[in-house]
Amino acid sequence: MPRVRELEVFRLVLPYGRRPETLLVRLTDHGGMSGWGELVSPEPKLWSALEEGLAAQLIGVDWEHPDQVPGGGSAVDMALWDLWTRMRGVPLSHALGGAGTSLMATVRLGLDPSTESMVARVNQQVCGGYAHVTLDVRPGWDVEPVRAVRQAYPALSLAVDCGGAYTSPEQLVALDEYGLEVIERPFGIDDAYAHADLQDRVRASVAVEPRSTAELDDYLTLRAAKVLLLRPAALPSLSDARRAHDRAVAAGWDIQCAGGQGAGLSRAAAVAVASLPGCTLPCDVTQPPRNAQIVTPAVGASGGVVAVPLTQPGLGHTIDEERVRRMAKDTFRA
Template sequence: MPRVRELEVFRLVLPYGARSESLLVKLTDHGGMTGWGEAVSPEPKAWSRLEESLAALLIGVDWEHPDAVPSGDRAVDMACWDLWTRMRGVPLAHAIGGTRTSVMATVRLAPDPSVESLVARVNQQVCAGYGHVTLDIRPGWDVEPVRAVRQAYPALTLAVDGGNAYTDRGQLVALDSYGLEVIERPFPLGDVHAHAALQDEVTASVAVEVRSTAELDDYLTLRAAKVLLLRPTAFPSLSEARRAHDRAAAAGWDIQCAGGQGAGLARAATVAVASLPGCTLPCDVTQPPKQNQIVTPLVGANAGVVAVPLTQPGLGHTIDETRLARLAKESFHA
């Protein structure tokens, strides 16, 4: 039974790409075992809440399972899972019900200055071993780039991500003629009826991203999609993410895991969830640059395949604490 004797919290501003922020939590039990968790782009008050309440919540308190720790914080939940599974000597992927030893990956490509340069970037990724490509699209950058990529690669498995930016489904319906596998996040969050109308008109599967099982139930009721874009770190706990997986899989939906941001721990949790049996589509752990990561081994794809750590307990990665100390802008210890 874990009993935390000390904890540390770090605020990181990652120096590459969009300079995203992460909160890292380190828990150490009385036997010296550690568990780590990460919250990517945390809520504005997350730091002060952890500083004020985390010690009283965890230090010296016995708990039998991560679900018994009512923290309401994603980083704390992940750290509890990591500690709990390390103490038992089992990989996190197995502990939550994962069955895969590796998962296929998609590579995500942002809008490009020109269609020609986009096709060249797709070529680079295909040559690197990716058989699945996701193109970020926006109104005004959609039909032409998709047409060009499809003409250059007739057999490539292709998805698009609308970034919740569309209000009209006309252009999205036009894309359906290019043999897309998935149209991700076409409309603003919560517009269930717009997603349902689009799914009725296209043969591609519409993918929706939710942050709770209650939101998912709204889409399931109206059959407003066929794919759940499951971002584990967007849920309050890994158990809640698992419940969303179970509901979507029971409804016959495909599931794609996503979570490429952060310092590596959140990516590792994404890979663990992607090993669940219902996660049938390639996962997305490709952004931002790998230099952001402070974990060993790095989390990412090799020739379009991501390994699921099964020889090490917990998340399956170690922390480069020297690099962590360089990136940490604030920290506290209790």
């Protein structure tokens, strides 16, 4: 029966973009085996809460399955799953029910100052092997870049991510003319009726990113979308991610798995979940840059394809502990 002997928590500042923070959790059992988890962009008060209460929840507590250790949050849950599967010598993807050995990937391209530059960036990615591209759009930067990319690449599988920036379906209906596969996160997640209205008016599949299985149920009831954007680290546990997957599949939805931020562990968990049979759309694990990761091999796509690690148990990657300690802004051990 597993029992955690020691825990360590690290707060890292990542070397890209606006230097976001991430939390890493390491759990070590009495046999010296460790499991790792990650929480990207943690709430400011979370550090003190973990420091004060996490040890009492974990140290010396007997458990047989990660689901039996509630309340630790997604990073702790990920570390428990990593430890549990390493102890059993099985890949995390198989433990969750996945069967895929490789995944098609989408590449996500942010806002751009000009349509010419956007088309050039798409060209670079297509030449690099990507067959699916997701463009960030916002009000005032949507129809023109999509039209330009579609004219340059008539057969390219194309999606847009609206980042919840729109307020009415009328703002997005015109995009349907350009053969989009998916319109991601068009409105705020609380506005299920706007999503349902848009889905009724476009051929593209609307994608939503619920924060819980209960929220997903509301969208399923309203038939407010056709795609679940599944980000495992945004849910309380990997079991919740699996339950969301199962509910979406039962409703006939497609699933895109995402997890591009952080230092690599969150990405690795996203790849494991993306190997589940219902994850039919290209996964999104293209950010951050490989040199910002603390895992070997780095998690990412090569030629538009992501390998599912099957030769090592757990998350399937080796942690560069020396680099973790170098990058750590704060740490505590119990």
